[in-house]
Amino acid sequence: MSKVQAIGGHAARPGGQTPPADSARAIRGALLGRSLVLVGMMGSGKTSIGQRLAQRLGLPFKDADAEIVAAAAGMSIPDIFAKYGEAHFRDCERRVIARLLAGEPCVLATGGGAFMDETTRNRVKERGVSLWFDAAHDVLLRRVRRKGDRPLLQTSDPAAVLRRLMDERYPVYRQADIAVLSRDVAHEVMVEETIAALLAWAHGAPESATTRGFDRFMTSRTPPAPVEPQTVEVGLGGRAYDIIIGAGLLEQAGEHLARIAPGAACAVVTDANVARLQLPVLRQSLEKSGIRTVSIVVEPGEASKSFPVFQRVCEEILEARIERRDVVLALGGGVVGDLAGFAAASVRRGSRFVQVPTTLLAQVDSSVGGKTGINTPQGKNLVGAFYQPALVLADVDALATLPLREFRAGYAEVVKYGLIDDAFFFEWLENNASAVFADRAARVEAISVSCRSKAKIVARDETEQGDRALLNLGHTFGHALERLVHYDGERLVHGEGVAIGLVCAFRFSARLGLCSQQDAERVGRHLTRVGLPTRIRDISGWRDDADAMLDAMFQDKKVEKGALTFILARGIGRSFVEKGIDVDQLRSFLKDEIARE
Structure with a gap:
């Protein structure tokens, strides 16, 4: 999956200043007579962006939900759900998408649950190229609340339901051939960014070659634009x-x-x-x-x-x-x-x-x-x-x-700064992670914010007598993991240990009632999205138990008078130093984490 997303409304433009007609021709040529199938959550922009995108590409636009409504004699999607149930709707959806994919090439917008169906997914792989409009939870929630016509969100807590759906669906959406981050910007900007992503895919993936996850970065093959230091x-x-x-x-x-x-x-x-x-x-x-x-x-x-x-x-x-x-x-x-x-x-x-x-x-x-x-x-x-x-x-x-693995590992440390004391930066990363992987300007921004955050803490506490310990968020877990694999870089590199450690720190904080489970899940979801491990069992060949983890932790530099010091969190961007962690509580937590599948 090739994710291309830029900040400040400037899309990465593989191919340089390609004339619009040539861009459309290059993308249609790479499609090889297949349809471009848009997948993603409700509110991600599949219809609004898809219509404009189809016009730019010179392809017809089809909407699977609109076709289902037409086939049901004008009954709305909520009415179909209410009268016949979700299973009936999914069966209709499966048949409608199969019919549309068998027809002329088009830009096809699908419902949020369509790509979850294995039969539909396989058909899309055979007859189409899938493009995922990725979007953050708060962006989706704002959009869907404007309409209020989403059957699956007709509950007392739509925000929680939306998060649950994202947790279920995002691992499957990541199987799409291409992904673009859907942001709250003008539709025309999103169309430009989507075309840039399609061009990157077209130039780098002729015929059946695709890229998965965040497994390509610096996708542009033309001389990059200058960036201000x-x-x-x-x-x-x-x-x-x-x-x-x-x-x-x-x-x-x-x-x-x-x-x-x-x-x-x-x-x-x-x-x-x-x-x-x-x-x-x-x-x-x-x-x-x-x-x-x-x-x-x-x-x-x-x-x-x-x-x-x-x-x-x-x-x-x-x-x-x-x-x-x-x-x-x-x-x-x-x-x-x-x-x-x-x-x-x-x-x-x-x-x-x-x-x-x-x-x-x-x-x-x-x-x-x-x-x-x-x-x-x-x-x-x-x-x-x-x-x-x-x-x-x-x-x-x-x-x-x-290597991509090393870049991802470094990204875990970038995320850390948002989690310590800058919730706005963490949200920026949620919305711009693919840009950090693909675009020099985004990298300069992410690195500058990270360095500024660390410099501020170092200036307050140069030799780690107080606040500087915050920079070790996730590291007590991470260093213990590294020690237990004997610093074997094939099994675990430092940033991967930090990624697992960050999630463990938030899960442990949630276990202690300090932060919400939703915050812990949000941290894990973001790190998983960029391809980082988030569970101890993600480490190849892991065989150690909770007592081995504890023993490794007691070798940590932050141990004082035999007591463990941890960096915990009251929420995203609200980390703090906690001394004298209860060993029995920690042992119980580690047992559960090691058993987590």
Whole structure:
């Protein structure tokens, strides 16, 4: 499924400024005589957008519900439900859709429950291309309340019924070939964004090839439009520094280093994967600015955050004659950043340090705030130092080379910031997740908001004596999971552990009566939607029990006097630090979570 969604009313436009007639011709050609079948919840815009879309594509528009009403001699859908029941209606729906798909190619709008029928779904796969209009709960609720003619919502609590229907239907809707986020914008904007998504699918999926879930990002094959960089300041008095977020920053790195450290030499610490993909561009930029450069390459993965590798990196920095006023530069993800930062803090009792994170997780989390360190057999990051960088350069173009799994893992940390104290940001992510996966401007926005959120907390509590612990929302669970799989990246990467941990934190909060079950479900639904794991059983080969989880948790850095400290939530955007969690309550919760299917 190829999801393309932009913010600010600007759709991603694969194919550049393609003339409308050529766009329609390209999309019709990719359909190969099949119908475009619109699926989604009631109120998602299948009819209103579909009619305009059909006109733009030069195809007839058909509405399955209208055809059912016509076949029932004008009886309304609510009347059919009331007189004959839902089973009768679904049978009519199945037959009507089969008939329409057997006819001429068209844009076909289906009812909210039609795609749930396996027979209909199979017929759509044979004779059509499915497009899901995804929409957030509050958007749908506002729309359907305007009409009040939805039979399934004729209850005392339509909001709860709508959520239940979304929980049931969204896993099936995700099987659609294409998805577009339906937002509260002008219909013409939605049509443009839908055409952009169809063009991306047409250019990247000729004939039967499709993309599933959020399994393609940076879908445009034309040179991307320029994006304005954003700068976030981490306010730490005399040690304040900037985080610059934008595109093309690797090519500009030499200029930035020359500005903050004129005349300095530079030791670049990176891993073998990043060295192959990103190091040549960085070295060229540094050398162009006259900066003497040495590269130190380690193996990818958590195993490099160890005493032996730390020793080797420190020794190579010293052998390169890097002095205090020179620069140790971390080029890579969180592992490289933590390792290089700890080395920079240690060599000559502190050398200048610059972060150039190349993963989403590192750009929004590990590169900001000065935490550095290595792992030990007793746990993760138990040896290290707080050591602030002099500069962070977050180049969103570097993310284009990431495997999708790593990008998704980083997205879990982005979501975390909305859950800590910014419910508006979480709602923005619900409405714009596909844009973050597909569009550079959306990425700059999401990373900037995340960095700003972290910078604000770090400025208040640099060394995690109070509020900074909020940044560990989901991490007590996540770190325990990582420890129990022995940091095996094949089974679980850090961001996936965080995703499971975030959902566990909200479910545990709901168990304790602190937040609603609906909030916990909302968090889980959003993370599931982008393809992240949300249950402990999602981890391949999981065999550990609740006591093993507890033992791993007691190795957490936030344990004080033998008592566990957790980050819990009173709701989305309302997290808080809770010390002294009841172990029996936690053990009972973990047993239930491990058993959850």
